[in-house]
Amino acid sequence: MRPRLLLLLFFVLSIAYAQSVQSPSKELSVTFKVDAAGKPLYSVSYKGQAVIIDSYLGFTLKNLPPFDENFIVTTTKTTTVNDTWKPVLGEVSEIKDNHNELRVSLVQQSTKRNMDIVFRVFNEGVGFRYEFPKQDNLNYFIIEKEATQFNLTGNHKAFWIPGDFDSQEYVYNETRLNAIDNNKLNLNNGIALKSVGGRYTIQSPLMLKADNGLYINIFEAAVINYPIMHLDLNVNNFTLKAHLVPNALGDAAYLQAPFNTPWRTVMVSSDARTIVSQKMILNLNEPSKIDDTSWIKPMKYVGIWWEMHVGKSTWDYSGSQNAQNQQSGEAIKVPHGANTKNTKRYIDFAKKHGFDGVLVEGWNTGWEDWNGNWKEEVFDFVTPYPDFDIKAISDYARQQGVKMIMHHETSGSVASYERQLDRALENMVQYGYPAVKTGYVGKIIPRGEYHDGQTMVNHFNYVPRRAADYRLMVNSHESSRPTGVHRTWPNYIAAEAARGNEFNAWSTGNPPSHETILPFTRLLGGPMDYTPGIFEIKMSAYKPGATEQVQTTLAKQLALYVTLYSPLQMAADLLENYEKHPDAFQFIKDVAVNWQDTKVLEAEPGDYITIARKAKGSENWFLGAITDENARESKIALDFLTPGKRYKAVIYHDGKNAHWKNNPASYAIDTQMVTSKSRLKLQLAPGGGTAVSFVPVN
């Protein structure tokens, strides 16, 4: 009962002002208050149950009086929005934006400085932000700390990763809040650069499950010109406080009024599926700033990439740099992957199997000494290695109707990349590359900056903005995690920014539950380039004795194309591995990456998720179901299918004795005819999955 006692103590507040606003469904309610000291605070309840109890708001500013007290409310305004809009690419063709807004205008009496706090309450959660209007008494200012709290009601179960300012590529921990402790983590996890902000600092999106069955998620939307918000937990009373990522000087954000902060979000539902299918993060972002989006296209691609991860080739021309060598320190001489002949092989494969694109990493000079040395000038973004005939390759790709995907690894030297960016993008235009995969492995230059600081957030938003001028799409790796900004810059088509499949090749890997958590965390902010589709699951196939493996069954690798939304999806494995399994590969060839509709059928973070999606511009549906380390059975009603239509369902499922560890490659493919009235029995092996394609036959 200790938490409840704390709650009572907490509530002994003298309140000078209070006003509430509800969601359109009236299930969710937010109350804004000002206490006797003029401190603003808010609370959130869902169906009458407290979700966020009184939590303070405000800021500490550098060399200026604090901005979290002595406020009075001057005006309030409520607005209702009920609108729809169409994303350029997405999980659904049309998105509804239905919310009630409460705008509270405050003035700090001692300083005559103004601030608005704006709440938008959707059915699936609340977003709020601070707005600093243009005013006489606040122009330029520096935020040192943001005082925003998210005070929880109890010792919830949390799906959390440490608050690392340079990386989100962690395995999720699943513990009660009071067991969170970064000091107890095993950090021998394959992440080269770690900058954890504090013992109890954790990342958002933070997925929680309360004992009353509520699913709660703390996140943010529209992070623009502002650092990423991490969260400082008090393990005793379960309060969370914003921890903005600072720069080397300890400053968080350099701002000028007028300015609006990102939205702080609290999603809540008694149904876990509501969290996964929420659209409030997108709704809290600005509409597209690109008028003509005709050149923004979904892509399914193969590429010269996994072969460097499994150690069959190298990024560098001289043949020493691949993920296996880097981990082991051994110098095994293997060929340079990005050569003209190999690239043409991938182009041929892409054409033959209907892939849109081919990514080639290691094409440009600089890879010999690229990693881990905080070196400013590493890569040249326009000079190919001598064995990569960029002109011949781009000509050949064009002839074959295949798009080339450029690769720009910066090794963290943003200074060097920004210097070269225009030339690099011009080079892409010259050779007809429509998209670039960027990479930020390593400590950032300008030195002292973190991946999640304001400077880097600005960089990650700058690249797609500048790329849009050249009509180019961007897929960032090792960037700060997305917060829905791809609504505004829809050419920012994907990001990594979480622990992807690659870790399975050379580290402790991603446990079977990993991909069941991503839809509740990383994917809330935007599409992830997870690079699924690994058929040769055990690394011992490449290196006798190796224990690393992809911690799923083969069938689950197929299901990920549906459960992990991205309009940019890689078939990540080596071409020869697909050629060994043409039947299973057929699903990857068939599956769509851009969608008319999406139905989250089942979901429980850390356990399982089942999603069905209808391809854009087609009557085909695809279903993906995955489970964690436990086997799972489920019966799915196919009522999402169009009534009256008959569909041929091809079911790619785990083999009878399949098991992610002992027998991952075992799969079977069944075909059956179904209608919207059918029910489909899913049988998932431990760490397994099922993928289904539904094609109408009449």
Place this chain on the structure above:
Amino acid sequence: MRPRLLLLLFFVLSIAYAQSVQSPSKELSVTFKVDAAGKPLYSVSYKGQAVIIDSYLGFTLKNLPPFDENFIVTTTKTTTVNDTWKPVLGEVSEIKDNHNELRVSLVQQSTKRNMDIVFRVFNEGVGFRYEFPKQDNLNYFIIEKEATQFNLTGNHKAFWIPGDFDSQEYVYNETRLNAIDNNKLNLNNGIALKSVGGRYTIQSPLMLKADNGLYINIFEAAVINYPIMHLDLNVNNFTLKAHLVPNALGDAAYLQAPFNTPWRTVMVSSDARTIVSQKMILNLNEPSKIDDTSWIKPMKYVGIWWEMHVGKSTWDYSGSQNAQNQQSGEAIKVPHGANTKNTKRYIDFAKKHGFDGVLVEGWNTGWEDWNGNWKEEVFDFVTPYPDFDIKAISDYARQQGVKMIMHHETSGSVASYERQLDRALENMVQYGYPAVKTGYVGKIIPRGEYHDGQTMVNHFNYVPRRAADYRLMVNSHESSRPTGVHRTWPNYIAAEAARGNEFNAWSTGNPPSHETILPFTRLLGGPMDYTPGIFEIKMSAYKPGATEQVQTTLAKQLALYVTLYSPLQMAADLLENYEKHPDAFQFIKDVAVNWQDTKVLEAEPGDYITIARKAKGSENWFLGAITDENARESKIALDFLTPGKRYKAVIYHDGKNAHWKNNPASYAIDTQMVTSKSRLKLQLAPGGGTAVSFVPVN
């Protein structure tokens, strides 16, 4: 006698190794030693007199063992160089490089790390640097501190400015070493951004005069990929220690072997003129990296600039930003200077009077809110204000045969400038601008960097390097001070990087001695865009009651064109002021800016300097003589003139009762015929000067 006692104590060193090397003249001698602890050290003597007594060498490295002890000498090598080379632009047409080199190869026994220390001994001084060869035990490393000492023999007179990591725009202080104290300075001096490194931290070039009559100068050459060296003085024993400018993390330099540091220099002579005419700084820099230098041309220019300093127009379009408003805070509405009509007026004037170029500041958007707010995105370097028709202007300038000089003020946001640089330079090419004046007023972004840190040094060197790709010349203002790098990048045609004439318009200004010190300090590193030529000397002409003034006579303003070398020289005053004094203006029209030969005839730092120069490709000579606040008479032998030739000498001198403060505008012009056997009597008013042109008449 206290200093001598200290000296004796200092000498109680157990020396394990010693080797000396002399200048070609044998007057200067450097001794390198290793003490019993394996610490390297050196000393310098001149004509048998100690100049630098035993001074330690070495480094503190980050997270690595110290690199200043436990050394043994493995090999030494001596070399003699006697060579000549031709600068693209310069004070002389041919430069002699005659020195003896001692290379000492060291190994640190405890770590097996190697370092060479290389001494080059010229007749006018010694340069030494550290070289880190490629080696197994030292690859990437971070320098925290450089241990280099310059231990002086006594309480010399010093010409010093505080060790400010962001500015050199100070008035020189002239005191004994033991009176140096930054805490005692009046810092109400018009410098907006001050970042003084410590109470006893001072800048190099540091000019000294010893009681034995020796002139000594401590400086550095070829600062590339390394921070600027300031000096920490011990006021008790007169030791100086290198103080490298750090970044926000406290790190000085991020390096990878092989790497050579800048040269640390000690110039010494019993003749002050030797310091002024030294060429060792250039000789210590690498030859030009630009093959075709045909596009690098000297320029004399006028421009829309001084009018903003005196408050007659503004940089910004909306008419609020000029140097007078900025100082006073008053909002006096005056027109925007950089408009098409005004620019054409300057072009017409340039054509009429034979100037090469016209600079226009305030032509591009961003000036409304540009200054002092540490704002990242300020200027757009390609978008002119609506009243500046860049196309019409560049067409008109081309028709008139006048070159336009671009202006890029960054307000310190290097991040933004580097992002835009390629586009900015392409814009210059598009409109036919051959040169750019860059500006760095304000705190640097990336935040935490100083103007003098490694990052900014790299930036200041990057801009001319990149500009060379576009065949463009660069003149940087508020950059780190030059160290002869313009030999290597001869399109880096000038820099400000000291207190220029502009300070006289709106601050305590530059005292009459200022320009007599610059040739012993700032100008040792390279040409300065001082912007002389102010005829309307008192600011009360613009603003009744104003006390600011240029602290010279008018004739001295003319002499500066000769005494302050630069191949880029501005006639800085308003056009109407020149039109009022066509006779005096004739000297500015006539004077050359690129030279065949230079003779320093008289020089005493802080007191006076007289220089004669022969124009390149011409038989004309020009002479400039200036004095400090004291009147001065001198008789100059004209033996630099070609024997047998008769010259018409036009002598622009101070009027009878001229005085920099009471009567600065009084001047007179005499003409006389002279030969190489003539002597010329110079009479300089307090704060005055004389300028002479010599044109052969037969």
